[in-house]
């Protein structure tokens with residue numbers, strides 16, 4: 372008998388497949404399109420160094436002391452004003468600063484989910500959300516979708532009987548992993564369906580500022596404030612190293628999330644919050660984020676061109692209008708997981724799409740990040756991938772007459 376008898380929920384905690392894959396792919400000579408990291412070249416190191424100095428000279432003791440669980444008040448006010456600019460009216464009192472938006476997902480799971488409670492997710496969805504929700508032992512219902520996002524009818528079909536589906540987790544902007552964005556009409560229809568079915572929504576939006584041609588439509592939370600919990604992050608527009616995210620909760624839910632936050636870590640590091648606030652308080656992001664957009668757009672274009680040139684016929688992908696990822700569906704007979712070792716041996720790594728499905732993974736899918744390689748590396752890497760796929764399909768054609 373084991374000395375350490377673990378809670379039932381621990382059986383639902385699994386290593387992130389992506390992190391396991393990254394270990395295999397992080398070999399010298401392998402170009403990686405597998406990571407979900409932002410480009411480190413976008414980190415504003417000088418601005419952060421100066422902000423650290425200012426915080427340490429102007430408020431050293433407060434910055435290094437324990438702080439409020441809700442977060443640093445001026446940062447909460449900044450978040451509320453920033454969201455107001457996107458059409459989402461929120462009070463600073465509704466903002467909870469979290470240790471990355473990943474913590475926000477965990478807090479939502481802790482407060483909202485019981486064993487056996489239904490929760491709905493997109494097909495496919497962000498793997499980290501599945502990791503956050505699964506330990507609370509919900510029944511995960513996949514929402515059917517198309518290139519424009521989840522279908523409103525799939526919300527209508529969710530379990531309604533009291534207490535009903537606890538929430539539907541949606542990623543409206545440049546979704547991880549598919550890169551898709553919900554058009555205006557789909558947003559309106561989804562919110563209407565959720566209101567009619569009385570299914571609250573959790574809206575996760577770490578990529579919304581990384582649009583290439585036009586900003587995305589207004590957030591879901593702006594359409595149904597009391598029914599949508601909104602999550603945001605500084606990871607993709609500044610740096611993930613500070614672990615700074617936030618949630619905006621309807622007043623009815625905020626106190627419980629705050630209590631869960633207190634139990635988890637008392638508060639998000641106050642020094643980090645002050646430094647980030649010092650960096651951004653006078654409009655820094657207004658000039659900085661467009662430089663990230665411009666950079667990522669060039670990389671997106673390079674990948675689009677390379678995919679067109681090198682992937683075998685029958686491959687399918689959608690052009691992402693923002694964010695960091697292409698989502699590719701390979702031709703029949705290709706299993707992205709089975710082909711990964713060959714791709715890595717050839718010098719190119721990706722994430723098999725199977726990792727992102729709650730149920731019934733599509734083995735032909737894979738995710739490619741375009742933000743950490745140069746346009747030339749992207750062209751070379753996709754050429755290698757195309758070579759591996761063509762070779763596999765040619766071999767297959769030989770064995771299946």
Ligand SMILES: Cc1ncc(COP(=O)(O)O)c(C=O)c1O
Pocket residue numbers: 407470471472473474497499542547575577603604605606611614615616
């Ligand atoms: C969709 C989505 N949500 C949440 C996160 C977590 O971000 P963070 O905890 O760095 O704010 C990520 C990270 O990649 C993500 O892709």
